[in-house]
Amino acid sequence: MNEILNMQDICKSYFIGEEEIKVLQNVVLTMHQGDFLSVLGPSGSGKSTLMNIIGCLDIPDSGRYLLTGHDVSNLDETELARIRNKEIGFVFQSFYLLPRLSALQNVELPLVYSGLPPSERRKRAAQMLSRVGLGDKMRNLPNQLSGGQQQRVAIARALVTNPSLLLADEPTGALDQATGQQIIHLFEELNRDGKTIIIITHDCNIAAHACRVVHILDGRLTEKELIPDAAGKH
Amino acid sequence: MLLENIKMSWMNIVKNKLRSFLTMLGIVIGVASIIALISLVQGASDNISSEVTKLGGNKILINIFGTPLKQGLSINEAENIGMLENVHGYSPTISGKTSVVYNGNVMEGISVQGKNDVYFTTDPDLLHSGRAINILDLESRSQVAVIGSNIVKDLFYAIDPLGKKITINGTSYVIIGTLKATTGFSLGSTNDTVVIPYTTAFRSLGVKTISSLDVFLDDTNLADETVMAIKGVLNQAFNYKEDAYTIFNMGDIIESFQSIMSMMSLLLAGIAAISLVVGGIGIMNMMLVAITERTTEIGLRKALGATPFTIQLQFLIESIFLSIIGGLAGILLGTLLANILAALIGVWVSVSLPTYTLAMGFSAAVGIIFGFMPARRASRLNPIDALRSL
Ligand SMILES: Nc1ncnc2c1ncn2[C@@H]1O[C@H](COP(=O)(O)OP(=O)(O)O)[C@@H](O)[C@H]1O
């Protein structure tokens, strides 16, 4: 199977004045095509920092990061933007849809930056909206959609460039229990169709849906069995 | 992508109608005042310029004051000037003030001027009706006269003056022609003048010498050399007394007049440009506010694959858009303003294409210059910080 992600000894620190905060310490992680991984950890453990590096929004201080076999540890801003456009699909906790664009236009947005012609963009965006069950809501503005529907639009937007990796940071954090479950089921479905997915969460009930769970605590990654009472901590 | 940028810019401008309008107002006022001021100055300058040019750019004016020993220029000396290189012709003036009588009606204080044929041939617009003074009149010292429009009006009401006889200074003259009426800005009105052959004038006005001389040139580029040569003749005639005469090159006068006018329009445009700069600062301010408001949007676009260049382009297009719309509105307002002012002042105004181009160029430049810094700032936003800000 193809190796999608290979991280070796990734370190990232922030400085507050003189004091160094080691947010990620020697992170090692590999993923193959079709993997469904969740990263579980409490607030402040470094989850988002890890996601930023995986998603090429940030670069590590040290270590090696291969994304679909290409070294992306030392790229400049423009090159990183191209990689994000092509290889990564982001899903955020608070959706981040542009309020003045319709659902369809929101989904088209990544394709604008890929340089696709308008007709082709529209076709692919419409297909993807139908895929997430919103074929009849294409013209709606985000504020004319429920939270669950908005997150589906965001997922369609993340998938429309057919990226190698779908990266979701607390995708159910802003949704109620039932809607969150539906979204998780959508991710499971997508994974069954072969998508490589990472879900970042502090909720072990959500994490349990993934095939693989890694724990992060104080910037260190450990891969082990779920601890049953972690669900209570929340 | 460019089309997408333009569409987005338009949406953002329309979304904040009032704010966009207020921001554009600076540009509108700047461009409108540039257009109005330049057109007005140009209109006035064109008006005056055409009057001045009518007097002749190829003309050198000589006024003789004389010395106690020698009151004016003799005919021989005038002929010497006429034979200089680059001199096409000359027209002397012998003038006096006297009364004119027709059919018992008297007009006092009329300027009678002795002129030659060149006076008429160099200005085809001079004659209204009849014929000009010709060489035969000069040689035979004929008793003929060409009269100004006021004299026609006063002495020949509802009568054709041609062929009639008037009495000037006790001598009878036949009217052979009339002069066109001069109006408005015109310098050197001939409305109250009677023109007779200068050879005749010597005798009838009791004048012995020429008091002023217009010299016409073949090539205006050589005017300076010709002026020097004329000075040579005059210095000889008046024994090197320089205050015995004045000499004006009309070409110089027109040139300096035109340069004063164009300096004035530049100055006014400069003042108007200051208001454009103020407008530009307004645009910069609005763009900076927009970037703060849209930090999350910028972060999201970057996460979805927008490069720094793309972001910069989007915001630059937005500010150029603002300034160009403002510029177009300013052109409309400025043209309207120029025409209203022109109607009030009574000069004819045309807003020229170069003025429009200049105004448009200016406003586009303002958009680029003042949009650059905010756009660059947007392009440098760190997407992680931008996305966290919500
Ligand atoms: N830009 C930053 N500057 C300083 N400290 C930061 C910065 N970003 C994150 N941190 C710190 O790094 C740690 C991990 O943050 P984060 O990755 O956001 O954790 P999580 O997403 O798991 O809650 C936190 O202690 C946070 O304060």
Ligand SMILES: [Mg+2]
């Ligand atoms: Mg986080």
